[in-house]
Structures are given as structure tokens and as C-alpha cells.
Amino acid sequence: MRRPSVSVLVMIGSSPRPLCPRPGRGENNTYVCSVSYRGSGRHYVPRFSMSAPSLRNALVSAAAAAALVVPAVAHADAPPGTVVATRPATSAEGVTGAATVQYVTYRTQNSLNQPATAGALVYTPPGAAPAGGWPVVAWEHGTVGVAENCAPSLAGLGDDTYPTLISTWLAHGYAVVAPDYIGLGTPGPHAYLDGHAEGNATVDAVRAAHGTTPGLSTRWAVVGHSQGGQAALFTASEASSRAPELDFRGTATYAPGASVVDLMLLVGRPGLPDVLSPDMKAYGVYALLGLSAARPDFDLNSYLTPYGQQVLARIRPLCLDAAVTALDGVDIAAMFARPLAEGDFEAIARPVMDVPTSGYDRPILIAQGDADTDVPAPLVYNLVVQLYAHGVNPDVHNYVADDHETILTTARSTVDTYLDTILHATGDTTSTGSAGAGSSVSAAGSAAGLSSAGSGSADAGLESTALSAG
Known part of the structure; x- marks a missing residue:
């Protein structure tokens, strides 16, 4: 026929x-x-x-x-934050309490300051906006993959944990902007763990939301988990300078991806015993793909065996769950022709993936579970020590029994109280990172990666002398 x-x-x-x-x-x-x-x-x-x-x-x-x-089409060299198109979202993706949900594509920049397009979901709470508008929470999601179709706006927000967070913020009267990141939901590649690209996409998503959504306040904060926790810290380091027209108030992170390059230098070598979980293998393979996307001139193949190149090609189109399954039994050591510690890998990777240890001007909260095997607590506490050494004083709450997923539930009330404090504060909101009188993990304890403050409850002192709830 x-x-x-x-x-x-x-x-x-x-x-x-x-x-x-x-x-x-x-x-x-x-x-x-x-x-x-x-x-x-x-x-x-x-x-x-x-x-x-x-x-x-x-x-x-x-x-x-x-x-x-589709509004007026943005030219390729339009300023970051310029709206390209909007459409109603196909569903709220399990989120309850949203009056409106729309998907916005907008112009942004990668970490080389080259123009790019990204997309974000924008949720608004019910009812009329208050005087001054709804404060905005930017939500940065965890690892989903590096293929375009892995974007949360296309593949969904996962189980009910992420939707519950967004629903809670809507109930608190906040609008929520949830970026996919460059290369997820829009033509790729997605440069996984390229922190400046993630930060640019997040700041510019909030800018774009103000161009399409009536009733938004200029006050905003960022929250992230895992990859999104790393992204949130990059966002925090540039938010005030990148978008001075907005009133950035602070950052909260759950189990932020930290000390990534240190870990890759340790495990990225021939002869490594097969001790990594399939999840950790997936993060590592995505990180290699992400660095290659972020820095196309970097000769990644010079570090890989033909087997390693085949593994990367096989994993590239797979979203996280499928990648974890595919990597079960893969010999990571056999992927490497030489250690990542040789050559220029470290010099290229650190500016892309290492969380900044200075440049913050607003409060930071870090929630970490000691039972986390996806982002092991010592990696996060190593970052905390570096932050303290550079004069940044985050509120760090550690949870002895919590892992990478349960931390989202256990620490939620702490994070929500923190958001209520910084988003409704009056007076000087400038800070070197701390929104509280004291951290749940001391600098000395963090250095050992062993200090515990028990449950990390929300009464750990969330107001500083520079912030007064209003």
C-alpha cells in the first residue's frame, strides 16, 4: 500500500x-x-x-x-533570560496545589558563555498574588541522565518525593521555577555537572519566568538535591551578579554533589577493584560524558580503552534507571587506558565541576545524611571545610541515619523553615553563607567527616543578626 x-x-x-x-x-x-x-x-x-x-x-x-x-521568537544572540516560547505543561507531574503550570523555553549561556536554549517548568500557587508578588523558589533536580528525553519536563519528576517538595512550597505561597538544564528537554548535549552552565540556566530561568508569569516577586531562593545541590551552590555564587535586578536571598541543598573531581581521580584508573555500586558507576560515566560536552576540545578518548568508549556510547542515550541497570557488572577499571590523574584531566575538570569555595553573598544551608552512598558524607564535609577556610559559613545539618533519598523527607521541615526565614526577611540580607547562629557540624568535626549533631532539627538557629523575619 x-x-x-x-x-x-x-x-x-x-x-x-x-x-x-x-x-x-x-x-x-x-x-x-x-x-x-x-x-x-x-x-x-x-x-x-x-x-x-x-x-x-x-x-x-x-x-x-x-x-x-509561541511569543516573538528570540534571536540566537538575544540576552540571557529572553523568552523563546511558552506552552501549558501537559500535566503538573504529580504536583498538587498549583494554580497554573507552564513550560518556558528561554535563552541562556553555557559555561563558555556561548548562547544556548534551556527550558523550565513554572508553577504558581492558588489565589491572588500578595502585595509585592509571590516569592520564587528555584528547584534544581538531581541526576536524570544526559539525553534530551531524560528531562523532568518530559520524563516526569520521578517518585512522589520531588512533587511533594514543590507542592509544599506552593502551599507556603511560593511560585516554583524548575529548570531542566541545558541539553535536557532542549537540543543537547547536556554537560552533566557543568556547574556554571547549570547556574546560568537557573538564574536565567527565574528571569524568564518574570517575563511570562504575572505576580512574581523579585525575591527568590534556590534549592537543589544531588546534582541539583551542586548546581544550587554554583547558582548561589553568581546569582546576585548575574541578575542584579532580582533579589536573591539564599540557597538550600540536600546532599550536594561535592568533591566530584577528587573522587574521579581516585577511581578513574586501570586496576581498580570492582567496588563501585551501579549507581556510582552511572554518575561516573555521566560525569565523563558531561566533561566532554562542556569542553569539546578535551581528548577524553585518550584516557579510555576501546571498551571504555563503547560503554560511554552505550550509556549516553540512557536515562538514569536504565543506565544503572546497564552498568551492573561493567568493569570500570577496564574502561581506562591510563589514570585520570595523568595529563590535563584535573586542570580541565576542576573549573567545570568543583563547587566554588568563595564568592557567596547570601546564606547557605546544607543537609546531608551520613548513610548516603550516592554522595558519601565525607565528600560533602570536605567541601564544608574548604568553605570555612575561605570565610564562608554555611549552616550544615547532618542526619545520622538518612541516605540520599530519605534526607529529602527528614530535612524538609528544616529547609522549609529556612526558606520562610530568608524569603520573608527584612533588612540587610547580605551574608557570607550562614543564615544561622551556628552550624550543626563544626569545622573541626567536618574535617574528620565524623561530627554529628543528631537529627539536625529545624531549631538550630535559622536567624542571624542580619535577618529578621517579617
Whole structure:
């Protein structure tokens, strides 16, 4: 049977362009069409079964609907934070209590200050905005993968833990901006753990949200978990200078990815016993792929055996759960032709992935579980020691029995109290990192990675003399 001839022209700018000149043939007489037009990325029409005239009508309707949600197309060199397009989100992804949810694509920059496009979900709480607008919480998610389709806006927010966090902030009267990061949900590659790219995308997402969403306050804070915790600290180091028109108030992180390069130097070598969990293997492979994406001139293959190159190629398109499964039984040591400690790996990787230890001007809270095997506590406490050494004084709350996931539930009330404090504070909000009178982990204890303050409860002193709740 011959494929029906379908060619639909749609006006984009001043010229008609074919919307779907060659629909693909699917199973059971279905047709698949990839719809694209300048400035909006790729839009997909799901599989469907219909005649050629019906297909033509459906495509025209899809084009008309897309045109309704695309504002003035941003030029490639438009300033960071410029909106490219908006559309209603397909669902709230398990989040309850959102009055509106929209997906915004916007212009940003990677860590080489090259222009890029990223996307973010924007949630608003119910009711009328208060005087001054809803304060904004920027949410930076944990590891999902490096392929475009792994984006939370496309693949979902995971189990109910992340949606619960967002729902709680909405109930507190905050709007939430949840960036995907560059290369997730938009054309890649995604430079995993490229902190400055993540920070740029987050600051610019908040800027873009102000351009599309009425009722937002200029006051905002950032919260992140795992990869997102590392991203949140990079965001904090540049938020005030990158977007001085906004009123950045501070940062909270759950189990932030820390001391990443130190760990890679330790385990990235031939002859390593097979002691890494499949999850840690996935993070390591993603980190190698991320560095290669962040610094395309870096010769990663010079460190890899042919087997290692095959592993990276196999994992690149897989999202986290599938990657973890695929890496079970993979011999990481056999991937390396020489140690990462040789050559220029360290010099290239540290500026990309190592969390800044100075440059902060707002409060920081770090919540870490001692039972965490994804981001082991000593790696985070090593970062804390470096922060203290550079005059940054975060509030650090450690939880003896919590792991990488349970920390999100156990520490939630502490983080929420902290957010309420900094987002409703009056007076001088400038800080060298601490929003509290004391940290739950002392600098000396952090150096050993052993200090414990028990449960890390929310009464650890969240107000400093520079902050007064209002």
C-alpha cells in the first residue's frame, strides 16, 4: 500500500514552510510526524491512525495551537533570560496545589558563555498574588541522565518525593521555577555537572519566568538535591551578579554533589577493584560524558580503552534507571587506558565541576545524611571545610541515619523553615553563607567527616543578626 501524500504548509515568519512533508510509516497503518520550526525546538505529534485528509487537518490544528503559545521568537544572540516560547505543561507531574503550570523555553549561556536554549517548568500557587508578588523558589533536580528525553519536563519528576517538595512550597505561597538544564528537554548535549552552565540556566530561568508569569516577586531562593545541590551552590555564587535586578536571598541543598573531581581521580584508573555500586558507576560515566560536552576540545578518548568508549556510547542515550541497570557488572577499571590523574584531566575538570569555595553573598544551608552512598558524607564535609577556610559559613545539618533519598523527607521541615526565614526577611540580607547562629557540624568535626549533631532539627538557629523575619 502506498503512503498517502501529505504536505502541509504553515506560515512561519513571512514564508510558508512544509510542516510535515514526509510523515513516517508506523505500525498498524499509523503515521508519525516530527514538527519543527525556527526558534521553537522540536515538537512531536504522537502516533495516530487516520486517513490522509484527517492527518492534514490534524497537522494544521497542531500548527495553529503551537502558534498560539509561541511569543516573538528570540534571536540566537538575544540576552540571557529572553523568552523563546511558552506552552501549558501537559500535566503538573504529580504536583498538587498549583494554580497554573507552564513550560518556558528561554535563552541562556553555557559555561563558555556561548548562547544556548534551556527550558523550565513554572508553577504558581492558588489565589491572588500578595502585595509585592509571590516569592520564587528555584528547584534544581538531581541526576536524570544526559539525553534530551531524560528531562523532568518530559520524563516526569520521578517518585512522589520531588512533587511533594514543590507542592509544599506552593502551599507556603511560593511560585516554583524548575529548570531542566541545558541539553535536557532542549537540543543537547547536556554537560552533566557543568556547574556554571547549570547556574546560568537557573538564574536565567527565574528571569524568564518574570517575563511570562504575572505576580512574581523579585525575591527568590534556590534549592537543589544531588546534582541539583551542586548546581544550587554554583547558582548561589553568581546569582546576585548575574541578575542584579532580582533579589536573591539564599540557597538550600540536600546532599550536594561535592568533591566530584577528587573522587574521579581516585577511581578513574586501570586496576581498580570492582567496588563501585551501579549507581556510582552511572554518575561516573555521566560525569565523563558531561566533561566532554562542556569542553569539546578535551581528548577524553585518550584516557579510555576501546571498551571504555563503547560503554560511554552505550550509556549516553540512557536515562538514569536504565543506565544503572546497564552498568551492573561493567568493569570500570577496564574502561581506562591510563589514570585520570595523568595529563590535563584535573586542570580541565576542576573549573567545570568543583563547587566554588568563595564568592557567596547570601546564606547557605546544607543537609546531608551520613548513610548516603550516592554522595558519601565525607565528600560533602570536605567541601564544608574548604568553605570555612575561605570565610564562608554555611549552616550544615547532618542526619545520622538518612541516605540520599530519605534526607529529602527528614530535612524538609528544616529547609522549609529556612526558606520562610530568608524569603520573608527584612533588612540587610547580605551574608557570607550562614543564615544561622551556628552550624550543626563544626569545622573541626567536618574535617574528620565524623561530627554529628543528631537529627539536625529545624531549631538550630535559622536567624542571624542580619535577618529578621517579617
